[in-house]
Amino acid sequence: MDLSRRQLLFVGAAAGGGFLVGWHRPSGPRILAAAAKAAPAVFAPNAFIRIGRDGRITLIMNQVEMGQGTYTSMPMLLAEELEVGLDQVHLEHAPPDDKLYSVPVFGFQVTGASCSVRLLYEPLRRAGAAARSMLVAAAAQTWSVDAASCRAEKGVVTHTPTGRTLRYGALADKAATLPVPAQVVLKDPREFKLIGTPAKRLDTPAKVNGTAQFGIDVRLPGMNIATVAASPVVGGKLAFVDDSKAKAIPGVRQIVRLDDAVAVVADNMWAAKRGLKALTLRWEDGPNGTIATADVVRGLAAAAETPGVVTRNEGDAPGVIAGASRKIESVYEAPFLAHAALEPINCTVHVRPDRCEVWTGSQVLSRVQAAAAKVTGLPLEKVVVHNFYLGGAFGRRLEVDYVPQAVRIGQQVQGPVKVIWTREEDIRHDVVRPYYYDRIAAAVDARGMPTAWTHRLVGPSIMGRWAPPAVTNGIDPDAVDGAVDLLYDIPAIRVEYVRHEEPALNTGFWRGVGVTHNTFVIESFIDELAAAAKQDPVAYRRALLGKSARAKAVLDVAAREAGWGRPLPEGRGRGVSVLYSGWGSYLAAIAEASVSKAGEVRVHRVVCAVDCGTVVNPDTVKAQIEGGIIFGIGGALWGEVTLEKGRIQQSNFHDVRVLRINEAPAIAVHLVRNLEAPGGIGEPGTAVTAPAVANAVFAATGKRIRKLPLEKQLRPA
Amino acid sequence: MVTLRINGKSHKVDAPSDMPLLWVLRDLLGMNGTKFGCGVALCGACTVHLDGIPRRSCVTPVSAAVGHAITTIEAIGTTPIGKKVQQSWLDLEVVQCGYCQSGQIMAAAALLAKIPSPTDTDIDQAMSGNICRCGTYPRIREAIKQAARKQTTAGREG
Numbered sequence: 001m002d003l004s005r006r007q008l009l010f011v012g013a014a015a016g017g018g019f020l021v022g023w024h025r026p027s028g029p030r031i032l033a034a035a036a037k038a039a040p041a042v043f044a045p046n047a048f049i050r051i052g053r054d055g056r057i058t059l060i061m062n063q064v065e066m067g068q069g070t071y072t073s074m075p076m077l078l079a080e081e082l083e084v085g086l087d088q089v090h091l092e093h094a095p096p097d098d099k100l101y102s103v104p105v106f107g108f109q110v111t112g113a114s115c116s117v118r119l120l121y122e123p124l125r126r127a128g129a130a131a132r133s134m135l136v137a138a139a140a141q142t143w144s145v146d147a148a149s150c151r152a153e154k155g156v157v158t159h160t161p162t163g164r165t166l167r168y169g170a171l172a173d174k175a176a177t178l179p180v181p182a183q184v185v186l187k188d189p190r191e192f193k194l195i196g197t198p199a200k201r202l203d204t205p206a207k208v209n210g211t212a213q214f215g216i217d218v219r220l221p222g223m224n225i226a227t228v229a230a231s232p233v234v235g236g237k238l239a240f241v242d243d244s245k246a247k248a249i250p251g252v253r254q255i256v257r258l259d260d261a262v263a264v265v266a267d268n269m270w271a272a273k274r275g276l277k278a279l280t281l282r283w284e285d286g287p288n289g290t291i292a293t294a295d296v297v298r299g300l301a302a303a304a305e306t307p308g309v310v311t312r313n314e315g316d317a318p319g320v321i322a323g324a325s326r327k328i329e330s331v332y333e334a335p336f337l338a339h340a341a342l343e344p345i346n347c348t349v350h351v352r353p354d355r356c357e358v359w360t361g362s363q364v365l366s367r368v369q370a371a372a373a374k375v376t377g378l379p380l381e382k383v384v385v386h387n388f389y390l391g392g393a394f395g396r397r398l399e400v401d402y403v404p405q406a407v408r409i410g411q412q413v414q415g416p417v418k419v420i421w422t423r424e425e426d427i428r429h430d431v432v433r434p435y436y437y438d439r440i441a442a443a444v445d446a447r448g449m450p451t452a453w454t455h456r457l458v459g460p461s462i463m464g465r466w467a468p469p470a471v472t473n474g475i476d477p478d479a480v481d482g483a484v485d486l487l488y489d490i491p492a493i494r495v496e497y498v499r500h501e502e503p504a505l506n507t508g509f510w511r512g513v514g515v516t517h518n519t520f521v522i523e524s525f526i527d528e529l530a531a532a533a534k535q536d537p538v539a540y541r542r543a544l545l546g547k548s549a550r551a552k553a554v555l556d557v558a559a560r561e562a563g564w565g566r567p568l569p570e571g572r573g574r575g576v577s578v579l580y581s582g583w584g585s586y587l588a589a590i591a592e593a594s595v596s597k598a599g600e601v602r603v604h605r606v607v608c609a610v611d612c613g614t615v616v617n618p619d620t621v622k623a624q625i626e627g628g629i630i631f632g633i634g635g636a637l638w639g640e641v642t643l644e645k646g647r648i649q650q651s652n653f654h655d656v657r658v659l660r661i662n663e664a665p666a667i668a669v670h671l672v673r674n675l676e677a678p679g680g681i682g683e684p685g686t687a688v689t690a691p692a693v694a695n696a697v698f699a700a701t702g703k704r705i706r707k708l709p710l711e712k713q714l715r716p717a
Numbered sequence: 718m719v720t721l722r723i724n725g726k727s728h729k730v731d732a733p734s735d736m737p738l739l740w741v742l743r744d745l746l747g748m749n750g751t752k753f754g755c756g757v758a759l760c761g762a763c764t765v766h767l768d769g770i771p772r773r774s775c776v777t778p779v780s781a782a783v784g785h786a787i788t789t790i791e792a793i794g795t796t797p798i799g800k801k802v803q804q805s806w807l808d809l810e811v812v813q814c815g816y817c818q819s820g821q822i823m824a825a826a827a828l829l830a831k832i833p834s835p836t837d838t839d840i841d842q843a844m845s846g847n848i849c850r851c852g853t854y855p856r857i858r859e860a861i862k863q864a865a866r867k868q869t870t871a872g873r874e875g
Contacts, residue, residue, distance in 0.1 A: 067814030067851045200810065207815030208803045210750020210790035214816060217749040225744060250733065268744035269753070270736045342754050342762055342816045342850050391752070391816030392850045423755040619810055623856070627813055630852025653759035653848060662841035664854040 021049045021131045048100070049078060049127055051135075055155060055169025057084055062094045062101035062109055063116040064363055065203055066390035066397070067627070068682045069620035070116045072201045074124060076616055077117075080194045081128030081187060083152040084168070091202065093387040096365035106467070109366040112398050113478075113513065114583045114680020117616050121678045122186075129184045131175070138174040139166045189614065189675050196673075198619035203389065215361035215388040216346045222415040223348070224253055227272040227422055228405065230261035230429055233285040233646035234504055238262055240282035246275040255279070256412045263409045269420055276422075288646040291504035293435075296643065297333070300437035300500055304331075304458045308498035309474040312484045315492025320452035324443030328532055332440065332521045333707040336641035337433035337510050338648075340656050343391020344426040345402045348418040349410035351376060356383045356407065357416075361390035363397045371403040376411070394631070395509035398466070399431045424651040432641050432648075433510030434459045435502065436517045440525045442490075448533020449543070452492035455483055457518065460501045462508055474499065482515035482581040482687065486522060487551050488544035504646055511631055512687035515581040520636075520708065523577040523691030528704060537576050537695065538564050550611050550676075551580055554588040557609035557670050562590035571595075572604065575695025579688040583680030585612040586672075589629070589688040591665070593696035595703075599714035603633050603665040603693055608685065610669060613676035621681050622669040628685020629667055634659035636690035640709045719783050723748070724792035734780035738772075739763045741779050742789060750790035750819050754848070761847030764820035765789050771827040773846075790819035799826045801867050805860040813851035821847050825861050834865050 048060040059078055065071040075089040094101045094109070101109045104119045132152050139157035140147035143164060150159050155168045189195070206212035231237060241262055243255040251271025256263040264275035321327050348359040349372070356376045362368045365385055372383045390397055406419040421429070436459040443452040461476040470477055480497050510516065530540035538559045545552040555578055558564075564574065572594045579587040592605040606629050615621055638657040642649045650656045694705050697714070705713045721728045721741070730745050742748040742765070751774055754762030758773035765774045766788040767781075793799030802825050805811075812818050821844070828835055828843035835843070840858055849857070 065814075067812075069813075200807070201812065203815065204807055204810065204812045207812045207818050208806045208822060209794055210748075210819050212815050213749075214752075216753065219747055219749070268736075268740050270733075270740040270744070273756070340850060342752075342760065342814070342848060344753065390814060392814045394850070420753070423757075423760075623810060623813060623853070626855055627852030630854060631850065652757055653755050654757075658848055658850065659852070659854075660845045660848060661854040661857060662845040664852070667855050 021127055049131060051131065051168055051172045053169050053172055055167050056090060057082070057088050057155070057168070058090045058092055060092045060094045062103065063120070064093070064111045064361070064365070064387060064390060066111070066363065066393040068116070068624060069201055069617060070111065071203045072199055073117055073616045073620060074120060075202065076194045076199055077121060077124035078128040080192055081125045082132050084155040086194060086199055086202070088155050094365070096369035096385045098366045109364065110398070111363045112395065112509065114683040117678045118584065118680050121614070121616070125186055126184055129186055130181055133181050133184060134175040134178050135168050135171045137178055138171040142166065142171070142174065195616050196614070196618065199617050201620070213388050214343050214391045215348070215359060216343055216391065216420060218348045218359040218386070218388070218418060220348070220350070220416040224265045224267065224413060224415065224417045225269050225272050226256070226263045226265040226409055226413070226417050226419045227269065227276050228261055228263045228409070228419060228425060229276055229279070229281060230405065230425070231283050232428060233283065233289045234506060235286045235288050236260065236646070237284040237286065238281070239284040242280035245278040249275050249278060254413065256409050258405070258408050261405060263419065265409070265413055265417060273422065285646055288504040291646045292644050293642045296435055296502055296504065297437065299502070300435060300458050303498050303500040304437050304439050304456060306498060308456055308458070308496035310494065311475050311480045311497050312493055312495040315452065317452040317454045317492035317494035320492045321441050321443045321454060324451070327441060327443045328528060329439070329441040330525055330528060330706055332438040332524065334436045334517045334520060335639065335708055336435050336505060336507070337635055337639045338427050338430045338641050338650065338656050339394045339396035339510060340427065340653070340658060341392030341394055341396050344423055345396070345421040346419060347402050347406035348416060349406045350416035351407060351410040354378070354382060357386070358383065358403065358407070359386045359388065360403065361388045361397060362400065363390070363393055364400060367400045368403050371400045372407045375404045375407040394511040395513065396431065399508050401431060401506070423653070427651050427656055428648045430641070430648070431506045431508035434462065434507040438521045440521060442525070442529055444529060444533065448529065448535060450488070450490045450529055453486070453490045454494045454496070455522065456496040456498060457483055457521070458498040458500050460507050461499045464499070466508070477582070478509070478514040480514065480518070482518035482579070483522060485581050487548045487578070487580050488526065488541070489547050490544065504643060505648070511628065512683045515579065515583070515683065515687040516632070516690070519577065519579050519687045520690040520694070523579070524694050524706065527575070527691070527695045527698065531698070536565070541576065541578055548580070550586045551578055554578070554586045554609040554611050554672055557672055558588035558590050558607055561609065561668060561670055562607035564590060568592065571700060573696045573699025573701070575692045575697065575699055577688050577692035577695065579684055581684070581687070583684055584677060585610065585679030585681060585684050587684050587688045589692040591689070591692040591696040593693055593700055595697055595701050595714055599711055599716060601637050601693070601697060601711055601714065603696070605666045606689070606692065607668045608670070608688065609672055610681070611672040611674065612679040612681050613674060614678045615671060615673060616678065618671055621671060624681045625669045625685040626667045628683070629689050630659050630664055632686040632689025633665070633693060635686070636693050636708060637711050638709050640712065719779055721779070721782060721787060722785070723787040724789060730779070732779045735778045737775050738765065738777045738779050738782045738787070739774040742774065748789055748791055752816055752819055754817070760817070761820040761824060762817050764823040764847065766823060766827055769827065769830055771824050790823060793823060793826050796826065798829050798868060801864040802826045802829065802860070805864040805867070809856050809860045809863060811853050811856040811860050813853055817847060817849045821849065821857055825857070825864070828861065829865055829868060833868055835861060
């Protein structure tokens with residue numbers, strides 16, 4: 001494989017000695033839509049690798065660690081080609097800098113959309129290979145021998161004929177002066193020593209003894225702690241504050257008024273919480289103050305009557321359905337969802353006239369910096385952002401709404417202030433997964449096989465707000481992801497997207513993003529078609545997957561491992577779901593579930609077969625799928641945020657019900673290994689789950705649930 | 718001023734009697750391993766031990782902790798059971814984001830101290846108050862069982 005000089009930014013001397021490797025920034029931002037189907041990115045990321053004179057190898061991590069294992073998989077990619085042990089790579093959180101650390105395709109610094117391994121698989125290996133070849137060249141020069149007679153292993157270059165050795169540290173300065181190789185040869189995957197083998201996560205030790213630092217753990221000299229109440233209605237304003245009682249609470253230092261929020265600044269969180277409770281507040285709700293969930297659904301339903309932007313069109317699907325003697329039509333609904341990451345939203349700031357420092361855990365560090373710069377009016381270079389481990393994110397920390405709020409509070413406080421949202425504030429001011437409303441229809445032939453398929457999905461465009469250039473021709477690539485990738489072999493397919501914005505709630509990405517909603521709809525509906533045809537759901541899907549060997553293979557593995565077709569205990573049903581989307585991974589999940597008389601769903605077992613192409617850390621892949629499934633089950637059974645008078649009704653884990661250990665099913669993950677391009681793995685486990693569970697509920701009870709959350713629909717009236 | 722015995726050491730803290738132990742640990746003593754998740758004993762992230770019994774420190778007033786031996790994640794590894802639990806967590810790669818794991822490990826160590834060979838039902842009962850949003854439950858269950866096996870083996874050997 002070639003690595004042109006153009007793609008290597010520089011190799012140079014590192015400050016304090018040593019060797020530094022980095023890359024040119026991409027020529028310009030390219031968008032997710034193009035990314036979805038594109039081959040691995042041509043352009044490298046802008047990660048830095050430092051090799052010090054002491055032999056210390058440091059990878060500056062542009063991807064953040066939120067549980068998904070990037071802090072292990074990224075160094076594995078580097079170490080494989082650099083020929084060092086994983087234990088020799090040290091990690092540093094990257095500071096915000098889109099010029100240096102942007103991710104290919106997105107063009108800015110982001111950890112999300114299951115992109116880390118997918119987009120950095122080749123660039124990081126190339127970096128390692130380039131650095132290794134230069135270190136070998138430096139050794140060869142030192143010994144005046146042919147570089148081809150030298151080999152690198154575990155951070156040491158050996159001259160094979162004589163057995164002489166030099167450590168990377170001793171070669172770093174010299175390597176930094178050498179020309180960048182015009183060509184870099186990457187290893188044949190069959191020679192991989194690290195990639196594809198289970199590696200111990202590098203972040204685990206600190207996470208089992210309490211020393212791992214999350215954003216909420218920052219402590220600074222002279223720091224105060226603040227907690228906040230923001231307008232309970234989106235767009236509302238603070239109208240009145242009586243803080244006389246709050247000020248009397250020992251430890252309360254200051255009450256900060258913003259136009260849309262109030263903060264109590266105190267010596268500690270307890271005093272701040274007590275102070276907040278003691279405030280008497282009145283809000284000016286504004287136009288959103290009357291909105292209820294039913295109003296939102298009415299708006300979506302009305303929009304679903306209008307044509308949308310056509311995102312996939314083969315044959316004349318509407319015409320075929322209109323003229324068909326047998327057709328099936330359904331409406332599916334998926335609710336607003338809260339993230340409820342276990343680390344509540346927090347952000348620490350120290351605002352000074354000429355400088356602003358921010359300490360937080362974010363999936364989008366450069367956006368944190370830009371947000372703070374905008375509020376303070378400071379240039380970017382005067383805003384320093386310190387990143388931490390993220391105590392869960394699931395898409396929530398792709399938003400930076402809490403940063404300007406913390407900075408505005410910090411502007412009124414002397415010294416650093418840590419702003420911590422209570423759990424109640426975290427839920428009521430979540431940037432929730434949108435409510436989606438889908439109309440879906442199919443014509444079927446005499447055997448019950450689909451001859452045409454139309455799918456009109458209605459919802460807001462998160463990309464339209466979050467990354468507007470990604471929306472082209474009115475198509476939000478995230479909103480339609482999975483729906484446009486329908487793998488079933490149907491002669492006529494039409495997928496339409498109706499953008500319908502909902503001003504009463506801020507909506508954003510939730511684990512599995514657009515695919516979570518679309519897979520629920522398409523995999524539930526294909527199950528409806530199988531049931532109408534009185535065919536086995538696995539056999540029915542299989543018959544339609546003739547054009548996708550990889551999808552068929554995961555379906556077969558899942559069916560075999562789940563014992564599909566074997567008898568189940570009374571009252572239990574099996575449901576299947578197949579997933580493919582722009583992440584490039586293929587999954588099939590089979591869930592076993594039963595439903596009590598009271599409508600309580602128990603998911604007993606989930607078997608999931610995964611083909612994510614080349615696997616970097618197989619244990620992490622399994623862990624991500626296990627966790628994704630558990631996240632997905634809780635969401636499918638109970639997940640729902642509702643609105644009343646413009647206010648989110650839920651507030652804490654008593655009404656934001658999430659799966660607990662006693663409710664978690666047995667999970668078996670089977671990897672289908674090959675050397676295809678690596679696909680995403682953080683999101684799809686969640687996305688594949690809800691339809692498998694809903695289809696299992698159908699198998700167990702005969703009840704087809706087309707509106708989530710499931711249990712709400714199953715409860716006796 | 719109240720005197721607390723935390724991880725075998727005596728600490729004098731100036732805290733109102735109703736201040737939850739969680740904030741005493743985090744904000745007054747700088748012991749950040751114990752986490753804030755919900756504030757109302759629904760998630761278990763703040764679990765500590767009082768005389769070996771798991772307690773949600775977010776709803777335990779400091780006055781109720783006076784006179785008891787308080788153990789936190791920072792010191793659970795100095796107990797034989799805590800050390801085995803941590804090792805099992807490492808062996809089975811339980812952790813993802815890690816935020817809940819201090820509480821999970823404290824709850825698991827307390828369970829094993831009380832029931833050396835817990836059944837699945839015992840694990841459900843002891844651990845269902847600890848939420849993990851990353852969904853590490855299957856591995857938590859296995860890690861508890863592994864720690865229990867090591868513990869009983871060690872017990873027989875000893």
